[in-house]
Amino acid sequence: MSHGLVIGKFYPPHAGHLALVRTAMARCDRVTVQVLGSSQESITPQLRASWLRTELPGAHVVSALDDEPVDYASPRAWDAHVAVIRGLLDAPVDEVFTSDSYGAELARRLAATWVPVDPGRQSTPVSGTAVRADPARYWWALPAAVRAWYVRRVVVLGAESTGTTTLAEDLSSHFGLPVVAEFGREWSEIRPGGFTAPWHTAEFDLVAREQARREDDAAALTPVPLLVCDTDVLATTVWHERYVGHASPSVAGIAAARVPDLYLLTGDEIPFVQDGLRDGEHLRHAMQDRFREVLAGQSAPWMELRGTRAQRLAEAVAVVGPLLVRPRVLAEPMEQRNGDVLPLGA
Numbered sequence: 001m002s003h004g005l006v007i008g009k010f011y012p013p014h015a016g017h018l019a020l021v022r023t024a025m026a027r028c029d030r031v032t033v034q035v036l037g038s039s040q041e042s043i044t045p046q047l048r049a050s051w052l053r054t055e056l057p058g059a060h061v062v063s064a065l066d067d068e069p070v071d072y073a074s075p076r077a078w079d080a081h082v083a084v085i086r087g088l089l090d091a092p093v094d095e096v097f098t099s100d101s102y103g104a105e106l107a108r109r110l111a112a113t114w115v116p117v118d119p120g121r122q123s124t125p126v127s128g129t130a131v132r133a134d135p136a137r138y139w140w141a142l143p144a145a146v147r148a149w150y151v152r153r154v155v156v157l158g159a160e161s162t163g164t165t166t167l168a169e170d171l172s173s174h175f176g177l178p179v180v181a182e183f184g185r186e187w188s189e190i191r192p193g194g195f196t197a198p199w200h201t202a203e204f205d206l207v208a209r210e211q212a213r214r215e216d217d218a219a220a221l222t223p224v225p226l227l228v229c230d231t232d233v234l235a236t237t238v239w240h241e242r243y244v245g246h247a248s249p250s251v252a253g254i255a256a257a258r259v260p261d262l263y264l265l266t267g268d269e270i271p272f273v274q275d276g277l278r279d280g281e282h283l284r285h286a287m288q289d290r291f292r293e294v295l296a297g298q299s300a301p302w303m304e305l306r307g308t309r310a311q312r313l314a315e316a317v318a319v320v321g322p323l324l325v326r327p328r329v330l331a332e333p334m335e336q337r338n339g340d341v342l343p344l345g346a
Contacts, residue, residue, distance in 0.1 A: 004028035005093045007085060010035050010048045011333055014131055015141040016124040021056050023117045024097040034088050035063040042330045051145045062088045072102050073338035082109050100340040135327045136225050144220035151219040152323040154228045157235040158266035159287035161273050167266055168230035170313045171320060178218045180229040183210045184236060199243035208233045208254045226324045233258055238294055259300050261323055264316055265291055267306035
């Protein structure tokens with residue numbers, strides 16, 4: 001049985017990488033993909049490998065740190081890198097697949113055949129360097145999980161009847177984004193016992209996980225690197241306090257792992273509207289104060305928006321717009337010397 005090998009940084013994985021691996025999978029009975037990252041990079045090799053496993057379930061994907069400087073003209077560097085590559089292999093390699101000329105030397109050292117694929121990136125015009133510089137331009141080339149990682153996330157929250165859903169929908173419409181609806185409200189309508197039955201922590205765990213899932217699904221599908229969410233898990237921690245009477249470590253733990261880029265708190269100066277699922281105006285201002293306290297104690301920036309619907313939207317667009325044009329910054333990988341102009345996985 002033939003064994004193919006593909007190596008790279010995959011920083012981040014993109015359509016060119018996937019095409020390369022799929023070419024190897026079409027030719028070989030078995031393909032090993034090695035994700036070789038350095039300590040200075042922002043995304044761990046393990047996370048990149050998990051993304052590739054999702055996209056390439058038929059490949060054997062492994063990862064490792066390789067902090068040896070990259071110099072294709074240095075025998076010492078070659079020896080060090082090949083030692084890492086051999087250490088990750090569980091069987092001899094028959095063919096090495098690359099888009100760059102270093103594949104010839106790598107194949108020779110592994111006693112394998114070099115198979116060049118799409119030299120010069122003519123079929124799939126994308127590189128890791130290009131993606132890191134402008135993710136929005138190469139959004140078409142990114143797998144769903146990579147898109148979700150890149151997305152800048154904005155959360156709209158606030159006390160009852162402060163216009164959170166209205167602002168979230170207006171912002172999403174303005175930027176052409178998918179809507180991330182509030183699951184907690186849906187659950188309030190269908191929960192056993194109705195809205196007035198005693199609440200339990202397990203319900204808020206359910207709401208938190210479902211809200212997070214909806215957010216992640218939307219992040220993978222959004223047409224640009226931006227997402228606006230109508231509430232999030234941090235807001236769920238506040239509502240747990242309100243209805244159960246104390247904080248929930250489990251819900252707080254989910255919230256701590258999902259810090260967005262910006263919070264927008266909707267003001268409580270507008271008229272209260274009772275829709276049958278709300279506590280009442282007598283609690284709204286106290287809940288708004290609690291949201292302010294919680295937001296002040298977390299790490300993401302936040303601001304409170306007041307005024308008319310049009311005024312709130314205009315102010316929100318002014319602060320959210322820059323997030324769309326500023327990509328999530330990745331640390332530069334180690335410099336590669338004496339390689340091709342567009343090195344594999346750059």
